[in-house]
Amino acid sequence: xxxxxxxxxxxxxxxxxxxxxxxxxxxxxxxxxxxxxxxxxxxxxxxxxxxxxxxxxxxxxxxxxxxxxxxxxxxxxxxxxxxxxxxxxxxxxxxxxx
Numbered sequence: 001x002x003x004x005x006x007x008x009x010x011x012x013x014x015x016x017x018x019x020x021x022x023x024x025x026x027x028x029x030x031x032x033x034x035x036x037x038x039x040x041x042x043x044x045x046x047x048x049x050x051x052x053x054x055x056x057x058x059x060x061x062x063x064x065x066x067x068x069x070x071x072x073x074x075x076x077x078x079x080x081x082x083x084x085x086x087x088x089x090x091x092x093x094x095x096x097x098x
Contacts, residue, residue: 004031012039019054021068 008029015025016039026036043049044059053059055066069075 004029004035009039012036013043013048016040016043016049 008031011029012025012031012035015028020028022033022036022040025040026033029036040049040060049059053061053065053067055068057065064075064079069079
């Protein structure tokens with residue numbers, strides 16, 4: 001059975017306690033995302049990890065996170081394009097064709 005080092009484990013725990021995502025914690029600790037997920041699940045079970053994300057939704061929620069959206073200009077651009085497409089699509093449907 002492979003084991004991660006004490007320092008990698010502490011780095012992952014510190015990242016989770018700071019509110020990092022699984023991917024961010026895995027990158028910070030140099031471990032796989034699966035291992036980081038196991039560490040996060042353990043911390044939630046023990047009670048050493050807050051149950052809410054920084055955007056006040058439950059930890060591990062799906063969908064667009066308000067906190068992560070504020071951190072990423074690319075996400076903002078993608079959402080803006082999506083909303084414009086939907087707006088244009090709804091405007092096109094409202095115009096009667098003769």
